[in-house]
Amino acid sequence: MKLRAYLRSLAARFLRRSQVEEEMDEELQAHIQHRADDLQRSGVDRTEAERRARIEFGGHERFKEESREALGGNFLETLIKDVHFSLRVLRKSPGFTIVAVLTLALAIGANAMVFSILNALILRPLNVPEPESLYAIEHGSDKSLVLSYPDYLDLRDRNRSFEDLAAYNNGQAGLDTGDNPSRAFVDEVTGNYFDVFGIQPYLGRFFHASDEQGPNSAPYIVLTYAYWHTHFHDDRGVVGRTVRLNKQPFTVLGVAPPGFHGPVVFFGQDLFVPIVRQNNLNARGTPSLLMAIGHLKPGVTPAQAIGDLNSIGSWLEKAYPKSDREMRFQLAHPSLFGDAAGPGTRAFLSGVMLLAGLILLAACANLGTLFAARAADRSREIALRLALGASRSRILRGLFTEALLISLMGGAAGLWGSVALLGGLSMWQPAPKYPIHLSVNPDANVYAVALLLTLASGFLFGAVPVRQVLRTDPYQIVKSGSRTTGRRRITFRDALLVVQIAICAVLVTSSMVAVRGLMRSLDSNFGFEPRHAMLLDTDLSMAGYSGDAVPAMQRRMINAMETIPGVTSVGLINLPPLAAAGDTNDTLVFTGETNDLRPANAAANAATYSISTEYFHAAGTALLLGRAFTWRDDKNAPRVAVINKEFARKIFGSVANTTGRYYKIQDGTRVQVVGIVENGKYGDITEDPRPAMFFPILQSPSNGTTLVVRSKRDPQQLAAAMRAKLRDLDRELPPYIETWSKGMDPILFASRMAAISLGVLGGMGAMLAVTGIFGMSAYSVSRRLKELGIRMALGAQRNEVLQAALGRALQLLAWGSAAGLLLGILASRVLASIVYTATPRDPLVLAGVVVAMAFVGLVATWIPAQRALSLDPLTLLREE
Amino acid sequence: MIEQGALYPALFRLVKQGLLKASWGTSDNNRRAKFYELTALGRKRLREEAQGWNRLAAAMGAALAAQPEEV
Numbered sequence: 001m002k003l004r005a006y007l008r009s010l011a012a013r014f015l016r017r018s019q020v021e022e023e024m025d026e027e028l029q030a031h032i033q034h035r036a037d038d039l040q041r042s043g044v045d046r047t048e049a050e051r052r053a054r055i056e057f058g059g060h061e062r063f064k065e066e067s068r069e070a071l072g073g074n075f076l077e078t079l080i081k082d083v084h085f086s087l088r089v090l091r092k093s094p095g096f097t098i099v100a101v102l103t104l105a106l107a108i109g110a111n112a113m114v115f116s117i118l119n120a121l122i123l124r125p126l127n128v129p130e131p132e133s134l135y136a137i138e139h140g141s142d143k144s145l146v147l148s149y150p151d152y153l154d155l156r157d158r159n160r161s162f163e164d165l166a167a168y169n170n171g172q173a174g175l176d177t178g179d180n181p182s183r184a185f186v187d188e189v190t191g192n193y194f195d196v197f198g199i200q201p202y203l204g205r206f207f208h209a210s211d212e213q214g215p216n217s218a219p220y221i222v223l224t225y226a227y228w229h230t231h232f233h234d235d236r237g238v239v240g241r242t243v244r245l246n247k248q249p250f251t252v253l254g255v256a257p258p259g260f261h262g263p264v265v266f267f268g269q270d271l272f273v274p275i276v277r278q279n280n281l282n283a284r285g286t287p288s289l290l291m292a293i294g295h296l297k298p299g300v301t302p303a304q305a306i307g308d309l310n311s312i313g314s315w316l317e318k319a320y321p322k323s324d325r326e327m328r329f330q331l332a333h334p335s336l337f338g339d340a341a342g343p344g345t346r347a348f349l350s351g352v353m354l355l356a357g358l359i360l361l362a363a364c365a366n367l368g369t370l371f372a373a374r375a376a377d378r379s380r381e382i383a384l385r386l387a388l389g390a391s392r393s394r395i396l397r398g399l400f401t402e403a404l405l406i407s408l409m410g411g412a413a414g415l416w417g418s419v420a421l422l423g424g425l426s427m428w429q430p431a432p433k434y435p436i437h438l439s440v441n442p443d444a445n446v447y448a449v450a451l452l453l454t455l456a457s458g459f460l461f462g463a464v465p466v467r468q469v470l471r472t473d474p475y476q477i478v479k480s481g482s483r484t485t486g487r488r489r490i491t492f493r494d495a496l497l498v499v500q501i502a503i504c505a506v507l508v509t510s511s512m513v514a515v516r517g518l519m520r521s522l523d524s525n526f527g528f529e530p531r532h533a534m535l536l537d538t539d540l541s542m543a544g545y546s547g548d549a550v551p552a553m554q555r556r557m558i559n560a561m562e563t564i565p566g567v568t569s570v571g572l573i574n575l576p577p578l579a580a581a582g583d584t585n586d587t588l589v590f591t592g593e594t595n596d597l598r599p600a601n602a603a604a605n606a607a608t609y610s611i612s613t614e615y616f617h618a619a620g621t622a623l624l625l626g627r628a629f630t631w632r633d634d635k636n637a638p639r640v641a642v643i644n645k646e647f648a649r650k651i652f653g654s655v656a657n658t659t660g661r662y663y664k665i666q667d668g669t670r671v672q673v674v675g676i677v678e679n680g681k682y683g684d685i686t687e688d689p690r691p692a693m694f695f696p697i698l699q700s701p702s703n704g705t706t707l708v709v710r711s712k713r714d715p716q717q718l719a720a721a722m723r724a725k726l727r728d729l730d731r732e733l734p735p736y737i738e739t740w741s742k743g744m745d746p747i748l749f750a751s752r753m754a755a756i757s758l759g760v761l762g763g764m765g766a767m768l769a770v771t772g773i774f775g776m777s778a779y780s781v782s783r784r785l786k787e788l789g790i791r792m793a794l795g796a797q798r799n800e801v802l803q804a805a806l807g808r809a810l811q812l813l814a815w816g817s818a819a820g821l822l823l824g825i826l827a828s829r830v831l832a833s834i835v836y837t838a839t840p841r842d843p844l845v846l847a848g849v850v851v852a853m854a855f856v857g858l859v860a861t862w863i864p865a866q867r868a869l870s871l872d873p874l875t876l877l878r879e880e
Numbered sequence: 881m882i883e884q885g886a887l888y889p890a891l892f893r894l895v896k897q898g899l900l901k902a903s904w905g906t907s908d909n910n911r912r913a914k915f916y917e918l919t920a921l922g923r924k925r926l927r928e929e930a931q932g933w934n935r936l937a938a939a940m941g942a943a944l945a946a947q948p949e950e951v
Contacts (some may be wrong), residue, residue: 058883066889
């Protein structure tokens, strides 16, 4: 009640301020007039009487002010006055203001940005009902999510823990809406998919489990909202229209709600089709599903669900020993592809968030030092105000108002910058070949966190000079002109600076480790030469090819590309190595003597490729022994393979004399080794050498087609020529053409992001260290001008003067750098898991950090040093 | 010396505490003036403060009137 009354009176006073003011004026005037009347009656003339009455009354304005205060409730008025005053003070020192605002803008901007990404990828739940009980099923020691369709059916029908289980696979298809056929990213989903998510269509309807009636049923398409928006221009009449997907007619059934793009947050597909139309779904052991997901039943814990799944798993292992192994299940949240990308991403983002927090702390330390120095410089002003009767709390309130004003300006600028950058990041497609979509636009959480950080940092650095003000003795200062408090050996400010330099050195160290690692991984040997090679990626099923028509078309494509002038060789592979993280087709292989072809008896799990005759030549892979394929290695010839060194070592024990020998694959086929190539990287840059084998496309056909075109011509011209050649062959086959180096972008994405983000943070850390050291040394020089002048007058040498002026700053720099380097080396162990070949024990990194920190010190102390050296002791001593 | 204006902050403070209430009226020399009067709360407070003051004054008086041998 009291509060409400107070607020009402506050509001009323605020609104009727002029009225209150007028009344007060009138009352005070009336007092003076009454007194003047009295004086006039005693015989003084009117003018003199009024003059005397005013003198007796005293300071009119002062009493009005005090009366206003006595009436109370003028918190807002005081605040407005404080803000006005602070703005005036800040405008008087624009350099300080700009530096402070910029520092904070960078620090808060970085934090808002990192938090926004963290929020979008990790904190924000999936945009579906009850996201917390939605789980993906992963299995085996490698925590793989992929499943075969029959296994999925068994899991779906036999489990008692999930309300329902949906599954999907992703791929691409040629979508023909009447004009040019284009590539579309398609999720092939089970009929119950939308019902499992529990979402409602934005337009039209979804398909359901009841629509699945065998391979020829359900020719339906559901569009994502984004694709409908960009490709159908929000046309509501699209529902019911027939379009052609891979040359087959499909009916557009509906549009999914905005913001729904399946269970993986960074994936943005174009449309959904029922998976039931796939023809080779029934092979157990063929991983035709990317992920199975479902809501746990209410009351079922994840542990119970895992137990339930594992009992189905052991049954599967017994029933299908040839195909089903490692059927031990785990549950994972699907949003970051389960445990495949989740923990790494989470750890990395949390690490970067921590670093960004450190940056903000460093910025606060920096500003705290600046504020403390400023408060010291303003000690005369403060002492004067104290002497004139201002209360200490009022002065502190003023200083805090200044700090908060600066932090609010910095926060606003930083947030504005980060929103702009995040907008760009949301539009950015790190790997245009894949539908990667980072929707990282800030939401209310981000704004709230930014505001919180802004206010917190304002109070944090605003609090630094508090003790100083509280200890100010106005009498001493006004008398002696400057503070005479004894210098302690290690001040709070020094400690702040050391911490800040250490933080900066950590950032510099980790960014250097990451950048070095990235550089080295770009230089490493992949087992092929990505430079001067173009990739043309397509899938022949997009234009309706099947059976024998596939290799025939592939051969025509190779021949057509070879006729382009400047092309030295053209090879074909079903899926190039290092195309997408971890994405290889693996096959179990057995030694030639093995007869019991159970998974447990396999000699190795080899990455498997189908290639054309010229592939090794076009890819730049060295053939060590034997021969490559010829077009005579066809269906009627004996099965042959080219293996890599690691394969030879693992299956046959040595590389020599391996050609001509046999091994077996799972269906029992004996395969003869005809050649051996060098080892390479297949799934991931960080992987250890692993066995790989290559089959001729005529013996192991594939619709997936990537042409490797080696040429030194300009990539753009070459791409245009390749596109034209393909159009001549079949104008309905949509290709994706890029240089091989670009094709490796997805695989380098993680380490690149690590290097970029750490590089940016490292740069910011270095900047903060420069301003911090600069602030401190400039301040120490300006405070000790007199002492330095005396030293010089007494004959001190230049280096002695420098030692006296900057010795302390440099000493702090050295301590901070050493601590930071040590911490950075420790922190970089974490980095090694993300950035390939990142090692902190690299002499170049160590040297780089030392040089960088020395450079930081040099830059930061240059101007103060110049000032100290250019002192003229005579003028100085005369002036002071 | 205390200036006359110093009266006003004190008056406003008492109004705010609810011990005084003010109203505009006309003074003897025909000028608009503000008249202050004690509220019930103000009278009660005055009594309390007056008692306190009397006690203090009495104690002081007793102390000052005391003869050396009585201490």
